[in-house]
Amino acid sequence: MSAGAGAGGHGGGLYGDPAAADHFAAFDHDDFFFQRSPCAGEGGGGDGLMTPYSSITDYLQGFLDPAGLAAHLDAPCRSGDDAVKQGMEAVPVRLVRHDGQAGAPVTPNSSVLSSSSCEAGGADEEPRRRRKAGRPEEEEEEGEQEEIDADEGSAADRNCKQRGKEKKARGEKKPREPRVAFMTKSEVDQLEDGYRWRKYGQKAVKNSSYPRSYYRCTAARCGVKKRVERSHQDPSTVITTYEGQHTHPSPASLLIRGGGGAYAAPARLGFRSDLRAMIDYAHATRVTPGSLLLPPAAGGMLPPTPRLLQEHRHSSSHLAAYGGVLDFIPSEMGSEHA
DNA sequence: CGATTTTGACCTGCGC
DNA sequence: GCGCAGGTCAAAATCG
Numbered sequence A: 001m002s003a004g005a006g007a008g009g010h011g012g013g014l015y016g017d018p019a020a021a022d023h024f025a026a027f028d029h030d031d032f033f034f035q036r037s038p039c040a041g042e043g044g045g046g047d048g049l050m051t052p053y054s055s056i057t058d059y060l061q062g063f064l065d066p067a068g069l070a071a072h073l074d075a076p077c078r079s080g081d082d083a084v085k086q087g088m089e090a091v092p093v094r095l096v097r098h099d100g101q102a103g104a105p106v107t108p109n110s111s112v113l114s115s116s117s118c119e120a121g122g123a124d125e126e127p128r129r130r131r132k133a134g135r136p137e138e139e140e141e142e143g144e145q146e147e148i149d150a151d152e153g154s155a156a157d158r159n160c161k162q163r164g165k166e167k168k169a170r171g172e173k174k175p176r177e178p179r180v181a182f183m184t185k186s187e188v189d190q191l192e193d194g195y196r197w198r199k200y201g202q203k204a205v206k207n208s209s210y211p212r213s214y215y216r217c218t219a220a221r222c223g224v225k226k227r228v229e230r231s232h233q234d235p236s237t238v239i240t241t242y243e244g245q246h247t248h249p250s251p252a253s254l255l256i257r258g259g260g261g262a263y264a265a266p267a268r269l270g271f272r273s274d275l276r277a278m279i280d281y282a283h284a285t286r287v288t289p290g291s292l293l294l295p296p297a298a299g300g301m302l303p304p305t306p307r308l309l310q311e312h313r314h315s316s317s318h319l320a321a322y323g324g325v326l327d328f329i330p331s332e333m334g335s336e337h338a
Numbered sequence B: 001c002g003a004t005t006t007t008g009a010c011c012t013g014c015g016c
Numbered sequence C: 001g002c003g004c005a006g007g008t009c010a011a012a013a014t015c016g
Helices: A018-026 A056-064 A066-073 A082-088 A111-125 A136-152 A155-170 A251-257 A261-269 A274-284 A306-312 A330-337
Strands: A179-185 A197-204 A211-217 A225-230 A237-243 A319-322 A325-328
Touching: none
Parallel strands: none
Antiparallel strands: A179 A237, A197 A211, A211 A225, A225 A237, A319 A325
16 A cells, blocks of 8 residues: 555544534533434434434435525635634635635536545555654655655646645645534444445544544545544444545445435536535435434534524524535524424 | 554644 | 644554
8 A cells, every 4th residue: 555645634633622622512412413213214204303304315415406505505604703613624615615716616526526636545645755764765765755756756646746835835725625524323433334444543532532543445546534433422422524525436325226316416416525425324324314413513514404594694603614514503403493 | 365453653733 | 842632654463
């Protein structure tokens, strides 16, 4: 395996972040979660549901509607609120907004993917500048390694590195891959989501007795990562955070939906494929709104209802852009459905 | 024997 | 500048 990149730590992790943790704790109440749904499948009515959607998939699908999404994202994403700001910093704004400021369109195979192939995939293949002792041959050449790499690498590789250098020279931060996070009640850490993952790290998390595990999609050229950790607030809850976009379909999703239906829809839409991770997850794990927990702004997300968006569209303290999707304060959801 | 996991070291960004 | 914490690497160990 080639060495990875310097995706390097970007620090300020979502859940480890003190501000985020505070935000998290603030909504760690029972009414924070959806009520349990008696419905078993996607088509189930769900008497106990707090949403007008029959399933989480429908919920997500509704959010994927281009017109609806555009309307949703028309809501101002002010970053004045500190708590909101913390969350927003996890994702490049250009992925969130559809008001033109984003620049390039967000499609699975265009700007986002091509850039991510450098940042999440391609860059991942870039050798680290310095490794442990015991690899003296690299140590010796290290001084010139960067230039050598640039000379020997592919044109794309070179472009990536060049851009990286230029950005660094300009003091630009490397844009972060869009993230989506789920909180799920589960006794097992590794939830089956239809993809194959390889664990590449585990770290103890500050203020938590549970470690955080890092996984990478095993598919070739797929730079998607995910982090899995247990909530220290509620150990029965597993927080799974996906980062990046799969460059291949989820076998499980294709099996479940026969390659069509709700799964294929977002692919056809050709944008916001970060949400596909949610769709994949929802399908692969057959989650329903009853089993998918509504996470806080600091860590997770769930698409808001149009009504909520309408009500809170001017309140950045209630809406936060995160992972390319809007999320909102759980208590608001509770009152919405009370 | 290849794939995956474990684990300590290392890198990087950020706050003080 | 320094220390901390998050994120990643990669050798070694383990698994199937």
